[in-house]
Amino acid sequence: MTSWHRKPLCGFDLETSGVDPEQDRIVTASVVRYGGGAPTEGSSWLANPGVEIPEEATGVHGVTTEHARAYGRPAAAVVEEITTALALAVTAGQPIVAMNAQFDLTMLDREARRHGVRPLTDRVSPAVLDPRVLDKRVDRYRKGGRTLTDLCRHYVVQLDHAHSSEADATAACAVVWKLANRHRWIQETRLPDLHAAQVVWAREQNAGLREYFARTAGKEEWALGVRLEWPLVPFWSAA
Template identity: 60%
Template structure:
C-alpha cells in the first residue's frame, strides 16, 4: 500500500508575517484525514502577544482585536500544536505541509520563545514530512507559472474555496499530495522514509537553482545569499553571548 492511500496529517499556520525568526502564530490546524477514519481537525486561535499587521490580517482575516478577544495565550497554543504533531509522529503518520520549512521553522522558534519543548526535541529524527511544493517542483520542473497552494490546487483540478484559512489549507495540502502521488508513479512507489530523504535532496537542489537565478537577475543579486536549502526546517542557531 502506498503512503498516499493511508491516513495523512495536514498542518498549516497563519501568522503575523513571513519572517520565521520573528513572526508569530495567529491560527493553526493539525488535521488527520483518510485511512477510513473521519477527519479530526484540531484548530487554534492565538493571541500572539503582538499587533497583527494590517497586511497579514487582510490575508487571513484575523485582526489584532479579534485575536486579543478570542485567542488563547500564545504559549498554550504553541504547546497544543507541538503535542498534536508529536502524537501524529508517534502514531507513525506522515505530516503534509505545504512549504514545510516555513511552518515548521516558525513553530520551532515560537516554542523556544515561549519555553515549550520544540517538536524536534520530542520526536528526534522520526518526523516524516510530505511537502507538495517540493514534490511538484521535482516531478514537473519545467511547468510555467507560480506554485502556491492555490496554483497547485488549480493545476491538479482541486477546489480551494478559502485559501489562507489554516484548516482549509491543511486539508488542501493533503489533497494535493494525494493528487501528486496518483499522477506520478515515482512518488507513490517510493517508501515514506526514502521519500522524506529524497525531498531533502530535491529541496537543496531547488534552493541552489533559485539562488543561481537570483544571482543572474539584475537588481536581485543581493537576495541570493539569503536562500536557505534546509528542509524540512531551518535548524535553530544558538546565539553567542
C-alpha cells in the same frame, strides 16, 4: 503492503504575523487527519501572538490584532497543543504534510523555543511531505506559479477559503495524495526514503532560486533570504 498514500496523512498549516520565522508569530494553526478511508477531522487554534499583526498579514488571513487579543488563547498554550498534536500524529505513523514546510516547521520550532515548549524535533523524527517540493520534482519546467492555489488548480483540488489554516492544511494533503496517485513511484517509495529525497531536492530547488535572484536586477538582496535547509532551518544554524 498498503502504500502510505492509502493511509492517514497529517496536514499542518500556520497563518502568521509575517514571513520571518525568526521574528514573527503564529496567529492561527490547524492540524488535520486526512485520508485513510475516514472523514477529514482536526483541530484549529487562534493565538494571541503578543505582538501587533500588520495590515499586510491581516489582508492575507483576515485576523486583526484586536480580534486576536479578544479571542485568541495564550501563545504558549497554543504552541504546546500544536506541537503535541503533531507529535501524536507522527507517533501514530502519519507523515506531516505541509506546503512550504520549511516556513511552517521553522516557525513552530522558534515559537516553541520562545515560549519554553519542547520543540517537535526533540520529541519525534517526522517524515515530512511538501507538495511544493514534490511538484517541482515531477514537473520542473511547468510554467506558472507554485502556490497552494496554483497547485490545487493544477491537480484539480477544491480549495475554499484559501489562507484559512484548516482549508490550506486539508488542500495540501489532497494535492500530495493526487501527486502520489498520478506518479506511482512516489507512492511506492517508503516514507523515510521520500523524506530523505526531499531534503536533497529542496536544497537543489532553493539553490536554483537563490542563483536566479542573485543574477536578476533588483532582486539580488532576495538571494540572501533563501535558505537551503529542509524541512526546517535548524535553530543552531539560524543563530
